[in-house]
Amino acid sequence: MLKHILSGDMPRSKILSLVLVVIFLGLAFAPFLFPGTRSLDTAARICIFIALVASYDLLLGYTGIVSFAHTMFFGVGAYGVALASVHMGRGFDALIAGTLAGALVAAILAAIIGLFSLRVRAIFFAMITLAVATAVAVLFSQMSGITGGEDGLNFKIPRAQTSAQKYLADPVLGVKINGKLLNYYLMFFGSLALILVFLRVVNSPFGRVLQAIRENEFRAEAVGYKIVFFRTGASIISAVGAAVAGSLYAIWLRYVGPDTTLSFEIMIDILLMVVIGGMGTIYGAVIGATIFVIAQNYLQNLMVVAADATSSLPLLPLIFNPDRWLLWLGILFVLSVYFFPKGVVGRLRGERK
Amino acid sequence: MSHPLLATKDLTVRFGGHVAVDAISCVFPAGELTAIVGPNGAGKTTYFNLISGQITPTAGSVQVAGEEISRLPVARRAERGIGRAFQLTNLFPNLTVFENVRLVIQSKAKKGFDLFSMADDHVQIREDADQVLQNVNLLAQRDTIVSALPHGDQRKLEVAMLIALDPLIYMFDEPTAGMSADEAPVVLELIEQLKNDQTKCVLLVEHKMDVIRTLADRIIVLHNGALVADGDPSTVMSSSIVQEAYMGKALGHVE
Numbered sequence: 143m144l145k146h147i148l149s150g151d152m153p154r155s156k157i158l159s160l161v162l163v164v165i166f167l168g169l170a171f172a173p174f175l176f177p178g179t180r181s182l183d184t185a186a187r188i189c190i191f192i193a194l195v196a197s198y199d200l201l202l203g204y205t206g207i208v209s210f211a212h213t214m215f216f217g218v219g220a221y222g223v224a225l226a227s228v229h230m231g232r233g234f235d236a237l238i239a240g241t242l243a244g245a246l247v248a249a250i251l252a253a254i255i256g257l258f259s260l261r262v263r264a265i266f267f268a269m270i271t272l273a274v275a276t277a278v279a280v281l282f283s284q285m286s287g288i289t290g291g292e293d294g295l296n297f298k299i300p301r302a303q304t305s306a307q308k309y310l311a312d313p314v315l316g317v318k319i320n321g322k323l324l325n326y327y328l329m330f331f332g333s334l335a336l337i338l339v340f341l342r343v344v345n346s347p348f349g350r351v352l353q354a355i356r357e358n359e360f361r362a363e364a365v366g367y368k369i370v371f372f373r374t375g376a377s378i379i380s381a382v383g384a385a386v387a388g389s390l391y392a393i394w395l396r397y398v399g400p401d402t403t404l405s406f407e408i409m410i411d412i413l414l415m416v417v418i419g420g421m422g423t424i425y426g427a428v429i430g431a432t433i434f435v436i437a438q439n440y441l442q443n444l445m446v447v448a449a450d451a452t453s454s455l456p457l458l459p460l461i462f463n464p465d466r467w468l469l470w471l472g473i474l475f476v477l478s479v480y481f482f483p484k485g486v487v488g489r490l491r492g493e494r495k
Numbered sequence: 496m497s498h499p500l501l502a503t504k505d506l507t508v509r510f511g512g513h514v515a516v517d518a519i520s521c522v523f524p525a526g527e528l529t530a531i532v533g534p535n536g537a538g539k540t541t542y543f544n545l546i547s548g549q550i551t552p553t554a555g556s557v558q559v560a561g562e563e564i565s566r567l568p569v570a571r572r573a574e575r576g577i578g579r580a581f582q583l584t585n586l587f588p589n590l591t592v593f594e595n596v597r598l599v600i601q602s603k604a605k606k607g608f609d610l611f612s613m614a615d616d617h618v619q620i621r622e623d624a625d626q627v628l629q630n631v632n633l634l635a636q637r638d639t640i641v642s643a644l645p646h647g648d649q650r651k652l653e654v655a656m657l658i659a660l661d662p663l664i665y666m667f668d669e670p671t672a673g674m675s676a677d678e679a680p681v682v683l684e685l686i687e688q689l690k691n692d693q694t695k696c697v698l699l700v701e702h703k704m705d706v707i708r709t710l711a712d713r714i715i716v717l718h719n720g721a722l723v724a725d726g727d728p729s730t731v732m733s734s735s736i737v738q739e740a741y742m743g744k745a746l747g748h749v750e
């Protein structure tokens with residue numbers, strides 16, 4: 143049963159299974175385990191980034207395609223929801239229409255980029271995606287009449303998904319049962335559904351071909367696979383996944399802007415998360431995104447604590463100065479790549495090389 | 496008039512000024528095993544590349560059952576029945592032995608674009624893959640990652656993948672090179688079995704004369720990219736042009 147839900151892709155390591163179960167339960171019960179707006183916000187971000195990173199890993203880890211356009215698709219989904227909500231008025235129909243439209247646009251964009259440029263060498267494809275993504279980001283920040291420019295767009299989501307809507311008079315386990323909670327579970331189950339779909343895709347016959355192309359495209363072609371179509375197919379699925387994650391993100395933030403979706407920094411974050419977790423496994427995305435988002439949100443707090451604790455010692459408080467959190471993130475990254483060249487998942491599975 | 500299974504007409508490729516394959520016209524009827532011999536650099540592998548599509552010809556044509564294919568991409572040619580095992584092992588290195596073979600059978604079964612079933616649920620494909628592994632004596636290594644496989648076994652897998660593809664036109668490029676003396680017979684026997692099927696033809700690049708003598712219905716000789724002899728084994732081997740062009744020079748190569 144579980145095996146079927148996971149599409150036969152078992153974690154294949156006791157510790158990895160344990161870590162995944164902890165993350166799953168942690169996110170499933172986040173509102174009750176970690177009360178507070180900030181924790182809930184972090185949990186929702188983790189959910190969304192897991193889905194986003196997994197969709198990117200489908201390209202990078204499974205198919206061996208380097209693309210810098212992933213945030214563009216993320217943004218397309220986010221702007222889709224925002225624009226629909228602004229123009230159609232707040233409502234579920236706007237959210238659904240925006241999500242579908244975003245996914246469709248992402249699919250078309252990915253198909254066009256793929257069919258035109260996945261024939262060329264990998265490095266050129268990477269460059270083309272970079273160029274297109276940059277152009278789109280500039281376009282979105284310039285067309286302020288439509289997209290709100292650099293300021294982005296604020297919009298309203300249905301009241302049923304906000305804290306204004308109370309579902310129970312009394313809190314359960316100290317947590318208010320309101321629309322905000324419902325909204326969190328939309329993020330949770332939305333991301334979970336995406337992950338399960340990706341697991342299925344990568345373990346399908348199609349997914350095996352993607353791995354074959356990554357391993358040896360020359361041979362994959364010689365045994366009869368038309369690799370351009372497979373690569374384009376992978377790009378489209380990945381783009382649609384990113385767009386849906388983007389829609390969820392916009393719904394969660396009730397805002398969209400270049401900085402939350404389209405920026406190159408987010409692209410770098412995605413790359414880091416894939417590499418930290420382990421390329422070529424969906425579970426790598428789960429772990430990479432969890433570690434990264436937590437570090438991003440709490441490393442500074444941790445450093446405040448460390449700086450205070452070491453305040454009487456020489457030098458150490460300087461090193462732990464919260465303003466240096468990015469340095470620490472960098473160090474964490476370098477260490478993780480050095481010690482886990484196959485990512486955390488590769489390490490936990492005991493893979494060598 | 497029926498067409499031969501495979502034919503090349505004036506097939507030529509130039510790399511810069513160097514003519515690697517020089518106007519080779521040759522017909523390969525179904526049911527025949529043709530050995531292709533020639534010294535190193537004669538153009539045997541390049542001739543194969545032109546037929547299976549890794550290289551586009553400068554001039555000339557390749558026809559499968561009378562249909563021109565020399566401008567088709569590699570994958571389309573594979574669909575038309577051209578199958579190839581490579582001289583330099585050319586596998587999916589970080590996948591298991593089984594997965595390598597399964598991918599081939601899955602391609603043949605046209606299941607590549609199946610997105611929502613589990614690969615492992617395709618029982619027939621799995622069983623066929625295991626059968627091929629059994630036939631080449633690799634079943635024990637089924638779950639080994641290919642890059643961890645000894646060289647001889649990788650060579651066997653190379654052959655297994657072609658046999659799994661089960662094409663109309665089999666092209667083997669020195670299939671037993673790098674195999675130990677007790678591994679080679681397994682592979683040669685599999686190639687011999689292909690001769691029972693009158694709908695297929697086999698092209699075999701091979702340096703070992705004893706192998707050629709037992710397997711080949713016919714020998715063609717390439718030299719400097721040109722076809723210099725074509726005929727039944729005993730005639731070709733004793734002809735003076737072959738003695739000169741090939742046997743004399745390549746003695747060091749006969750193992």
Ligand SMILES: Nc1ncnc2c1ncn2[C@@H]1O[C@H](COP(=O)(O)OP(=O)(O)OP(=O)(O)O)[C@@H](O)[C@H]1O
Nearest residue numbers: 510513515533534535536537538539540541542582
């Ligand atoms: N892509 C290429 N570009 C330039 N020259 C090439 C290319 N491929 C092959 N050649 C040249 O064409 C000639 C024929 O090479 P080929 O590999 O076909 O020989 P072969 O008969 O298979 O030799 P061997 O017995 O060593 O395998 C050689 O001189 C080689 O250097």
Ligand SMILES: [Mg+2]
Nearest residue numbers: 539540541582
């Ligand atoms: Mg050769």
